[in-house]
Amino acid sequence: MNILISGGGVAGLATALELGTRGHQVTLVERAARLRVTGAPIDVRGDAIGFADAMGVLPKLRELRIRMAEQGVFVHADGSVAARLPVEEMSDSGDDIEIAREDLVHTLAAALPSSADIVFGDSVDALTDDGGGVDVHFASGRAERFDLVLGADGLHSVTRRLTFGPERDYLRHLGLYVALADLPAEARADRTNPLYNYPGHLASIARYRNKAFAVFLFRSELLDYDYRDLDAQKKLLLDAFEGHTGWKIPQLLDAVRADPDFYFDSVSQIHMPTWHRGRIALVGDAAHCAALLSGRGTSLALSGAHFLAEELDAAGGNHTVAFARYEQRQRPYVEFAQASVTDGGELIVPSTQEAIDARNARLQAVAT
Numbered sequence: 437m438n439i440l441i442s443g444g445g446v447a448g449l450a451t452a453l454e455l456g457t458r459g460h461q462v463t464l465v466e467r468a469a470r471l472r473v474t475g476a477p478i479d480v481r482g483d484a485i486g487f488a489d490a491m492g493v494l495p496k497l498r499e500l501r502i503r504m505a506e507q508g509v510f511v512h513a514d515g516s517v518a519a520r521l522p523v524e525e526m527s528d529s530g531d532d533i534e535i536a537r538e539d540l541v542h543t544l545a546a547a548l549p550s551s552a553d554i555v556f557g558d559s560v561d562a563l564t565d566d567g568g569g570v571d572v573h574f575a576s577g578r579a580e581r582f583d584l585v586l587g588a589d590g591l592h593s594v595t596r597r598l599t600f601g602p603e604r605d606y607l608r609h610l611g612l613y614v615a616l617a618d619l620p621a622e623a624r625a626d627r628t629n630p631l632y633n634y635p636g637h638l639a640s641i642a643r644y645r646n647k648a649f650a651v652f653l654f655r656s657e658l659l660d661y662d663y664r665d666l667d668a669q670k671k672l673l674l675d676a677f678e679g680h681t682g683w684k685i686p687q688l689l690d691a692v693r694a695d696p697d698f699y700f701d702s703v704s705q706i707h708m709p710t711w712h713r714g715r716i717a718l719v720g721d722a723a724h725c726a727a728l729l730s731g732r733g734t735s736l737a738l739s740g741a742h743f744l745a746e747e748l749d750a751a752g753g754n755h756t757v758a759f760a761r762y763e764q765r766q767r768p769y770v771e772f773a774q775a776s777v778t779d780g781g782e783l784i785v786p787s788t789q790e791a792i793d794a795r796n797a798r799l800q801a802v803a804t
């Protein structure tokens with residue numbers, strides 16, 4: 437089949453890999469000018485490790501494995517250690533593979549067969565499914581017809597909006613925002629990754645290999661802003677931390693001002709009654725974002741890609757049957773991951789000073 441995938445993140449690349457190696461002709465369209473590789477290290481866990489193996493990338497992922505979370509420590513404003521990050525509470529088992537987002541993205545892209553092409557700098561802007569195929573119009577003005585269209589374009593999916601309606605119908609905001617900024621000045625062999633809280637806020641430095649970046653989380657109701665306006669996003673972050681001079685906050689905010697690849701997004705989930713309509717289906721965060729607090733978004737992207745491709749094969753190309761079976765197999769993983777986010781980030785972003793102190797005291801007690 438001739439298949440279009442919108443979005444070149446983990447879900448899009450994994451789906452392209454799975455479908456391409458099964459003999460489909462795949463076009464992957466990514467809105468950015470290149471693969472987007474920023475991001476905090478992520479986990480491949482549970483059954484997703486087996487799916488990565490089926491995709492042929494597991495040995496590479498194991499080779500690139502890092503252990504950043506294990507070096508996490510909560511610190512006081514003067515930098516002294518308050519408590520260790522409880523990695524055991526946050527992982528499934530010792531088999532979880534923590535890996536830099538860029539390494540996973542590059543590994544999947546390098547494994548793509550020649551039947552999968554990536555088109556950068558373009559985006560779907562109209563989709564017409566007439567039952568026999570989908571006519572796609574792109575922002576560049578190009579138009580093309582595909583047998584199937586798969587939306588792997590993340591939390592703010594355009595494919596979802598065009599096919600199922602506005603984001604607000606499916607978004608469940610968890611009351612937090614996340615931001616990342618490159619921090620070259622802190623890239624050194626210091627192995628600790630300090631996390632500093634003040635009520636409703638977290639600022640931290642994450643290091644792996646020769647890289648360092650600032651990670652921010654803050655509590656906020658849903659904000660109205662343009663997802664593609666970098667300056668507007670920087671301003672929201674700077675305003676949220678403005679006036680706080682504890683620990684290294686001023687230095688980290690300077691990193692925000694300087695970073696051209698700054699990343700900012702809401703910590704939200706997507707809940708949809710179904711992920712497919714006609715010849716169009718959604719994969720990964722576009723369908724069922726579980727939010728970073730679940731630590732399972734990447735694993736869900738891999739399982740969804742695998743199930744979708746396997747079911748298309750099993751149904752002999754009958755997309756109606758395949759999409760229904762894909763959804764049936766993927767749902768339990770999604771429900772588990774989304775339900776795992778129960779405390780709204782209370783562990784890493786306590787909302788009051790009392791809650792910060794209580795968390796630290798609890799973790800100190802566990803450590804002794």
Ligand SMILES: Cc1cc2nc3c(=O)[nH]c(=O)nc-3n(C[C@H](O)[C@H](O)[C@H](O)COP(=O)(O)OP(=O)(O)OC[C@H]3O[C@@H](n4cnc5c(N)ncnc54)[C@H](O)[C@@H]3O)c2cc1C
Pocket residue numbers: 442443444445446447448465466467468472473474475476477478537558559560588589590591592593594595616699719720721722727728733734737
């Ligand atoms: C730059 C970046 C940094 C991230 N950092 C973190 C992190 O630090 N921690 C964390 O837990 N999760 C992070 N995530 C989210 C995490 O990668 C996903 O939750 C998970 O891997 C599932 O991936 P996905 O492919 O479904 O969605 P995503 O990883 O969001 O990928 C979606 C892709 O679609 C592209 N896209 C969006 N709109 C269009 C369009 N209209 N047309 C074409 N392409 C489009 C995006 O540029 C992106 O490449 C990040 C995502 C991105 C894009």
